Amino acid sequence: MARKLTKKTLAGQPFERRQQVEAQLAEMRKLGPTELIDRLRGSSRGPHGHCSVEAMVALIRDGQPEPVVNELVSRVLSRFSTVAAHKLHVRGMYSQEALENVNSAFGEALAFDIVTKSESIDFFEVAFSKAVAGFIHSEVRREKSRRQRYVSTTPTDDEEESASDDTDAFRDVDKLPPGWLSDPERGALTEQLLTQIGALPEKLRKVAILLGLGVQIESIDPSETTIAEECQIKRRAVQYRQDQVVEKLANFKE
């Protein structure tokens, strides 16, 4: 039986590794150091050969002989760097400096974990790629802030600004087409809906995603997080984009 994770969900349930990861771990834990290194390098793959990065993180945290730790750490950090670089690119915030910052922070967290068994690394055993997303988010915001110091973010006057002034920018999400938000978990983005949203142009997609997550278009409360603020556009532009989203997804049926 493997070491259990101690982090819990918001509802208080302990996090668990995926079954596939547990199966890999059960197999890998039976191997001696040399066999384990061979397996990681892919030279002696058994029927289930593949070792996920989540399982590698768990193996590091189990405690291993030095050569095995070195092999595992090198592979985990390589994967971290690949995923982090990708996510920084997707968020439009890639720079070599940002990548090196997050890599270094993760290297430190991993080294710290080996000494202290700090539980925040638990998330990397549950869903590595998503944990990377959370881990790098502060750096994404810092990078964004660095760039905003040099680049004006004033919204441009494009066709969206020509929308009439009397449009209701506070239109409720419930007025979107039926099936937009599925029940019983209101706001669940189903696979079909994701496909539809994925086909939208980027600027409409962002508005669609935020609407799907139940974020308000605009608010009289300046502390409220809104779509207008997130997209850095005026409320009329949000309204215009929302209308376009509604139009494009009008035929969507779950």
Place this chain on the structure above:
Amino acid sequence: MTNIKQSKPQVDEVLMQFAAEQSLPTAAQLHRYIEEFPQFKEELVEFAASLVEDEFHDKPVETQASEAAARLAVSHFHNFRYEFAKKGAPVPSVKTQNPISRLSRGEFGQLVERLQLPKQVVTKLRDRQIRYATIPGRLIDALASALEVTRDIVTAHLLASPQMARLTTSSLGPGEPRGTRQESFAEALASAHLSTEQVSEVMNRFSDVT
């Protein structure tokens, strides 16, 4: 075992928890998190949207730049590890909370009972007289659970220097040395006059692997 709600949360940790909880965020999940962590509302909204956006992009592929950065990270990892091994993990500040010393006499007795350890050993845990590296992970979990704090708080407490703990829990005698030698967990059990069998029972009970 710990729940992030019990301590002052770090934004990165809240976001990682949010992301790991579900394969894709939902409006309901986002609202629950915003209710729980209103101070991170902006980060949560932005982050939830970025998780959905990730679904529309291809899988990550290794590049020369990411590999070069990874090699650098491996080097940093070894440097950090060497530093932690040499000096110990970063020692928390003097203000590190001692979750055991705040207990009343009665509560301390209940903790001793719950852990089923000799009172002297729990006192040594309180006063950080036991080397962190020798304390079984399950005992740290048990402490966190019994004290209703996060594991990280217990870890920070146990990692702080013993001298600080003594200063916060009792006054030093005039001739008493300010430095306090730490012992291993097994030594602490033995010095509490437990038999070899009893020491072995305790070690098995808190063993990290079942």
